[in-house]
Amino acid sequence: MSTERRIVLFDLFGVIALHQRPGALAEMAARCDAPDEAFVEAYWTCRPPYDAAQHSAPEYWTAVLRRLSRPADADTIEELRLADIESWSRVDARMVVYAQSLRERAEVALLSNIPSDHADAFLAAQPWLRNLHCVAFSGKIKAAKPDPAAFQHCLAALQAVPADVLFVDDREENVRAAQALGMHGHLFTGLGELAAAVDTWLPSRDGRKTATR
Incomplete structure (x- = not known):
């Protein structure tokens, strides 16, 4: 059962950050x-x-x-x-701006499969991550997607229930794992499709709710 909160939980690489540098x-x-x-x-x-x-x-x-x-x-x-x-150090600047802008309408969190030393370097280079409601790196929480323990860590940290969360990832197996726990899920293919899905899931800007998926 939802507590009427709205939390967008992002994957990092392939969504907000770019995949590994070619070559x-x-x-x-x-x-x-x-x-x-x-x-x-x-x-x-x-x-x-x-x-x-x-x-x-x-x-x-x-x-x-x-x-x-x-x-x-x-x-x-x-x-x-x-x-x-x-x-693994590059980000998609448009997605960084978008993720930060969502904080006006929802809680924003991140769950990434990334080793601990990589996480330290990424946090140092991208201090905006510290402004999110929850940042969970597999190398820090000792659980990696699609292990349910990784998602459960975020739920506990946010004091949320699964139905409060829209999980965004570019890997289908991770989205399915989140959905199996009761989260909403979006398979990321691009900013345009994501923004439309988020707009459908979040309450409208005048405060009225739109249908959830």
Whole structure:
């Protein structure tokens, strides 16, 4: 049952922030003298425990390098770690403005799968995130989407019930996971479609409610 609150819970990458910089993985593969395809496979296969704070950054990169049969020395690990953080650092300026503007009409929160050290760098570079009602990074809360625990963390932090929340993500499995808990969901494909969906879900600007989906 809804408490009549309206909370828009955003994913970060692919919605407010841009996906990884093109060519970044090839650059990292070259740094450790590994074939591009093998590096990409190791990078993503080893990623889930890193996102969920089960592995530290050195543990993650050691696992990647060992999978590639490459030496996991401290200098290489640190260079790869910093290059990785930089590759995920870009935002969509229009979406940043839009997300902030919604605070006039709703509570705005964020839930992202991102390692702890990446989260620290992102918060330092994007201080506007601190103005949101809740910011949850998987590497900090030790749960990553689509694990229900990630969504439940946000609900607890916001003291909200699922029906209060519209969750916005560019990955269908994450949207479905939110909907399975009772949240409203929107699969992000662009700002125009999102704005229309949010306008339908939120009360109108004169205070009257519009139909919810």
